[in-house]
Amino acid sequence: MTQETGSAFNRISNRLLQTVPIDFLVVFRIAFGVVMCWWAISGVRNGIPYNNYTLPAYHFTYYGFDWVKPIDLSVAIGGVAVDGMSLLYIAFAGLAICIAMGLWYRLVSTLFAVGMLYWFLIDKAYYLNHYYLCTLLSWMMPFFPAGRAFSVDAWRNPSQRRDTAPAWCLWLLRFQIGVPYFFGGIAKLNADWLRGQPMRTTLSYMTDHPWISRFPFDQEVLVQLVCWGGLLFDLAIVPLLLFRKTRLFGFFLTCAFHICNHNLWNIGIFPWLMIAATTVYFDPGWPRQFLHRFGWGNRPEVAETPSAARFSLPQRLVVSCVLLWIGVQTIVPLRVFVLPGNPSWSEYSHHFSWHMLLRAKVSGVRVYATDPESGRSGVIDLRPYLTQRQLAVVGRDPRMIHQLCLFIADDLATKGHPNVELRALALVSLNGRKPQPIIDPAVDLTKQPRDLRYPDWIVDLHEPYRHLAWKVPLEQWESQLSLDLPPQMMALRIPQRPVPEAGASSTDRSAAIAVSQRADSVAGN
Known part of the structure; x- marks a missing residue:
């Protein structure tokens, strides 16, 4: 040096x-604990742990984390069966209250951080920027001396009580929130x-x-x-x-x-x-x-x-x-300027870049299976593989479509069809543009490796910007577009009318073999 x-x-x-007064850290500890407890309890009340994590047959894991699976457990509490993921949310609520109270602070904040990371990695279909921020904050909490004041720990052990904290806690929090x-x-x-x-x-x-x-x-x-x-x-x-x-x-x-x-x-x-x-x-x-x-x-x-x-x-x-930490949190969002592709279109570097409210996508996807020996083709029904919530997301991300096709291929192989080819007709309208394919429909996705490189089978965005959105209904897209499709798809070009998702907002529509999304969860995440 x-x-x-x-x-x-x-x-x-x-x-x-x-050193600086510890007051700011105490307030943040209490607020973080209360808000995260509220989040966990609301999730259980709305059935999110079961519907989003226990029920789906497949989860879109992050690359390298395929081993992260939902908790496969069911216990009876008061005569009511509770699934493992709901138990995790209940544990989150309890740990969050302990964080707010400053009870066994180091232990519970560490357990909460480990649990949040595990939960976050299960399925990227549910990625939101504020979930990412909560995960980062949860991993910062165990390293803060936030339990030294106005806490049960400080009350039980006055020798640990402090009125000050290192200034790096203050500046690191200011940085991360900013x-x-x-x-x-x-x-x-x-x-x-x-x-x-x-x-x-x-x-x-x-x-x-x-x-x-x-x-x-x-x-x-x-x-x-x-x-x-x-x-x-x-x-x-x-x-x-x-x-x-x-x-x-x-x-x-x-x-x-x-x-x-x-x-x-x-x-x-x-x-x-x-x-x-x-x-x-x-x-x-x-x-x-x-x-x-x-x-x-x-x-x-x-x-x-x-x-x-x-x-x-x-x-x-x-x-x-x-x-x-500051260097990593600065470099990761800036990678969008050096990596290939438009992140709002290809989704390649969208995650972890704090892109909020930037993309509204309407998308439709259909997966075609072809037997290379007989040449026969058919359309895969996606409903046995995904929930409606997942269907509303998968169509906008070409790498998630690829990931799904690899899973479907493995499933078909176990049923006696080991060499099936899978192709996707994935049409996407970005920010009101006229729809276009986001994946080369001629590519057999089962033969494409899943890695961190930018896929060459993603079709670049070429449709021009429109001041007023292209509002042709999804079921009419194929009749309105000039598509260069492979022969495996040409014989099966039958327009599909999407069925509204039960309980969905006006921004999400999905169907068995078609997905439409009008707004990117509006939070822009």
């Missing part, structure tokens, strides 16, 4: 290893968003929403307000929160932004988590400062800042790990 590098590292270490805002704003600097899509199409389906129906101006004004307002908010909010003079204004904007999101889109815990987490941008001792103004408690004090000469090997290791 050069002298200049060592000096810079020491300056950073001085800043990160000084990442979705900043990279969400960077992602919005693209042609479709700046020209009003997919907001124009999405809002056109929401004219009966109370907030939108009462909007006093033309809908195009609302489109531009959402597009430019969202872009400017994402790029400006972190600087506004970092500077003392603009902090209260920034927090007010944050609350207004997330309350609007909660009322417009169905995004669960995300608005409330972000509002609570944004308090880390206040002075770290703000709770006691606030109470002290009313004559309650003492003003928080800050201990002496350590000097570089006293830095130990563990301290340097802590600083190195913090900088490594």
Whole structure:
């Protein structure tokens, strides 16, 4: 390490290893625990663990994590059978309450983090940016000394009680909470968003929403307000929160932004988590400062800042790990600028990049099976393999379609059809464009390897941008498009009329062999 590098590292270490009031960490611990408990209980009440994880015959695992499977268990509680994944959610709720209370904090936060990662890796069909953020935060929690104050642990063992915490906890939290805002704003600097899509199409389906129906101006004004307002908010909010003079204004904007999101889109815990987490941008001792103004408690004090000469090997290791985490969380979202393909179209680098609200896709997919010996072809019924929720997602992601075809091929092999060829007619309309194939229909997907490389069988997006969305119904697509199809598909070109998914919103439609999705879960995740 050069002298200049060592000096810079020491300056950073001085800043990160000084102590600050622990109040901010206590508030975050309680808020995180309460919100995650709410999420887990809501999931059980809505049957999500069973319907999303226990019921499906197949799960779209992340590459390298095929071994991650749902809990195959059923127990009787009070005479009622409870599946293993519901038990996991119940455990999440209990662990989250313990985190909020600061009870056995290190143990329960570690168990919660391991459980969240396991749950997150089961099926990428349910990926949402706020689930990714919750998983990251859960893995940060065990390393924070958040149980040292205002906790059951500190009450039971006063010798562990501390009024301060290392400053790296504060700055790491500020960084992680700021990442979705900043990279969400960077992602919005693209042609479709700046020209009003997919907001124009999405809002056109929401004219009966109370907030939108009462909007006093033309809908195009609302489109531009959402597009430019969202872009400017994402790029400006972190600087506004970092500077003392603009902090209260920034927090007010944050609350207004997330309350609007909660009322417009169905995004669960995300608005409330972000509002609570944004308090880390206040002075770290703000709770006691606030109470002290009313004559309650003492003003928080800050201990002496350590000097570089006293830095130990563990301290340097802590600083190195913090900088490594920051580096990874910065590089991963930026990979979209160097990896091939349009992430909104190919989905290749969409995950973990904080791309929110950028893509509205309407998609239809049909899988054709061909016996190479007889030359006979037929259409695969996807319903035995996937739930309606999975069907609503798979059609927009070519690599998920490929993953599904590999699974179907293995299933057919066990039934005495080992050499079946599988091809997909996958038509996708991105942000109101005219639909086009996203996968080369002539490619036998069973012969394509599943790896991390960009697939050469993904068809590049070539349909031009449209100011007004192409609204031909899905069942008429094939009659309206000029498609160059292989002979295995030509004989079976029978338009399929999609059947609405039971209980689905107006943005999702699915059928046995066709999938349509009008909005990308509107939360943009």
